[in-house]
Amino acid sequence: MKLFASLKTRFVIWVWNHTPTCAEMSRLTSRALEQPLTLKTRFKMRLHHLICVWCKRYSKQLQFLHATAPHLDEHTDVPASRGLSAEAKRRITQRLRRG
């Protein structure tokens, strides 16, 4: 048991020393949504996720934001005060009549 714990600590430290820091991971996670990362980088990120639940959550949550953002407009309604004023509507209608 003691041996296992010590091996686990060594593994965590080894991975930590050979993968990007969490601050870098957060940048890479965002970048991955923009362009494909190299195989090496992706592998290192996977490895980092094995020892770091925070970065794993971060990645999952960013993907959640990415997947849901396109629906933002469908769900948020215009409060009446923020819509077009009656005045603006009249202006636009007149302009449209002129073609």
Place this chain on the structure above:
Amino acid sequence: MSELPASPEPAPTPAPPLSDPERWVDEHGDYLFKYALSRLRDPLKAEDAVQETFLAALKGGKSFQGRSAEKSWLVGILKNKVCDHYRKAGRETSFTDLEFYQDEESDRFIPDGMFKDGWIHDAGPQEWNSPGASLDSEVFWQTYRDCSNKLPKNIATVFTLREVDGVESKEICTMLNISESNLWVMLHRARMALRRCLETNWFAKQEGAK
């Protein structure tokens, strides 16, 4: 704007346009205005963009079966008008938001020692409880919207263009005249800030409610 004498009847066009422009303004005006306002953040520019959209729509007159098709058609035109606006603005002014470059999350990373730049455990991302279920809640979406409105203007614009409108990053760079690495930094900041805001104002509260 000069007033025109109201003609008894609008001159009929050879092929009648899909619908009465007045009805458009009435039915879609508010939505389009809100759409433009959330992207341009200026009521006058937003009104202009809506007007230009209707004018372009009038010229390109198509007919539609359903009103939802009509609406998404108009939104499509407006989207282009908004992009045009940024194309012009990008040529004239430098777009990047340098103030925001300071890492506002740096307080969440371990400052020194062996695990420097690792998440501070209590301050790092927390588990989100059933995020999928949140999608049914209008309050969730409102929180999402409020959070995105709190982003600095330029960061918010980039986020909306990229994530809400789904414009490709290369296209955004050309449009705003910024480098790709600049765009990445801005998107990174936007996502980081939004994630944090949603966690604090929505997910942490869900946890508390249970």
